[in-house]
Amino acid sequence: MDKRISTLYVRYGEALRYLIVGGLTTLINIVLFFGLTHLGIAWFWANIAAWVLSVLFAFVANKKVVFASADMTPRTVFKEAVSFFSLRGASLLADTAILFVGLTLLHGSPIIVKIIDQVVVIGLNYVFSKHIFS
Template identity: 80%
Template sequence: MAWFLSVLFAFITNKKVVFGSADMALHTLLKESISFFTLRGASLLADTAILFVGLTLLKGSPIIVKIIDQIVVIALNYVFSKHIFA
């Protein structure tokens, strides 16, 4: 539930504030929201994979692995958002 609500908030924020997308047609909202949630799901999978590999397989330092993870996930989310609202 927390993930869904945070992604919903990110979608609204990205649409309105960050990218200034004014198209509020139902078709556009559905297309953008489905794409946004799908790509955020992909970044969640990347997040999980990076943490698994870094912590479980490589036995890395939790703080270092998390920092690397967050840099990658933030970059992915930015690129994904630019793709949706471009």
């Protein structure tokens, strides 16, 4: 049984680690988003703040935990950070568009719209992160 688990982890470990980090990143994003909107901050600005903080967490966690990118030279970290934040910026556009349509145009439930939004964003971010750290 241990050998099967070990084999599965070797085969799917990266995806499993990404799902865990992605789940934590999503949780950070959702908690910050709803905390800030509860304080009266407009959804757009709450989303931007939640994005910045959750992407900062995601960068560090993806670099260290998911993709085990060991190169910590300032040049490499800067290059990876610029790429990571730039590509995550593309997912921020999708994030904002989904929230705009769901909240402003369709007047949907904020929690349902935010969860749908985050599912789409997680998929986009995996593709982007894989490109940066591999």
